[in-house]
Amino acid sequence: MRLPITAWASITHRASGVFIFVGMAVLIWALDASLRSPESFYSLQQCLSAPLAKIVIWAVLAGLIYHTVAGVRHLIMDIGIGESLEGGVLGARLVFALSAVLMVLAGVWIW
Amino acid sequence: MVTAVTSFGRSGVSDWLVQRVSGVILLAYFLFIGYVVLTGVDYLSWKALFAQTWVRIFSLMALLSLAAHAWIGLWSVLTDYLTERLMGKTGTVLRITLQLLIDITIFVYVVWGVQILWGY
Numbered sequence: 684m685r686l687p688i689t690a691w692a693s694i695t696h697r698a699s700g701v702f703i704f705v706g707m708a709v710l711i712w713a714l715d716a717s718l719r720s721p722e723s724f725y726s727l728q729q730c731l732s733a734p735l736a737k738i739v740i741w742a743v744l745a746g747l748i749y750h751t752v753a754g755v756r757h758l759i760m761d762i763g764i765g766e767s768l769e770g771g772v773l774g775a776r777l778v779f780a781l782s783a784v785l786m787v788l789a790g791v792w793i794w
Numbered sequence: 795m796v797t798a799v800t801s802f803g804r805s806g807v808s809d810w811l812v813q814r815v816s817g818v819i820l821l822a823y824f825l826f827i828g829y830v831v832l833t834g835v836d837y838l839s840w841k842a843l844f845a846q847t848w849v850r851i852f853s854l855m856a857l858l859s860l861a862a863h864a865w866i867g868l869w870s871v872l873t874d875y876l877t878e879r880l881m882g883k884t885g886t887v888l889r890i891t892l893q894l895l896i897d898i899t900i901f902v903y904v905v906w907g908v909q910i911l912w913g914y
Contacts, residue, residue, distance in 0.1 A: 697867075700864075700867045700871070701871060703866060704899075708863075708903070711907060714907075715893075715910050717837075717840060718844055720914075722839045725837070726849060751820075751824065754821070757817075758817070758818070760813065
C-alpha cells in the first residue's frame with residue numbers, strides 16, 4: 684500500500700495499541716510471578732532467560748515503545764506544535780526514528 | 795452510523811480528554827517502572843518497593859488509566875472498521891461481541907492487578 688508516512692504512523696499507533704492490550708496479559712502475569720513469592724520470582728527469571736520468552740518480552744516492549752513515542756507526538760500536536768503538513772511529516776519521521784533507536788536499545792538490554 | 799452507547803464516557807470530548815490524561819499517567823508509570831528495572835532489582839528490593847503505599851496507589855492509578863485508555867482506544871478502532879456501513883449487520887454483531895470480550899478482559903486485568911498489589 685502506498686500511503687503517506689503520516690498514515691503509516693497513525694496505523695502503526697493503532698496496531699501497536701491493539702497488540703500491547705493483548706501483551707499486557709504477559710506483563711501482568713510477569714508482575715504476578717515477580718511478587719508472589721521468592722520461588723516464583725526465581726522461576727520467572729529462569730523463564731525469561733529462554734530465547735522465546737525474550738522475543739515475546741521484546742515484542743511487547745517494542746509495541747509499548749512505539750505506542751508511547753507516537754502518543755507523546757499526539758500530546759505535542761495537541762498543544763499546537765507541528766500541526767502543519769510539513770510538521771506532521773517531520774513528526775512521523777521523528778517518531779519512527781526515535782522508536783527504532785529505543786527498540787534496538789531494548790533489544791540490547793534484553794540480550 | 796455508530797451510536798455512542800458503547801463508548802467510555804458517552805461523549806467524544808470526554809473520551810478525548812480521558813485518553814490524554816490516562817496516557818500521561820501511563821507514560822509516567824512506565825518511565826518509573828523502566829527506571830527501577832534498569833537499575834537492577836532482586837526479589838527483596840522489588841517486594842519492598844511494592845509494599846509501599848504510594849507505589850500501590852500509583853500502580854492502581856496506572857491500572858485504572860490502562861482500563862480507560864484501552865476502552866477508548868479499542869472502541870475507536872472497532873467503530874472505525876467493524877461498522878454496518880462496511881459489513882452490514884455482521885459489522886454490528888461482530889463489533890458488539892468484540893467490545894464485550896474486550897471489556898471483560900479489561901475487568902479481569904483490573905481485578906488481577908488489585909490482587910497482585912494487595913493480595914501477596
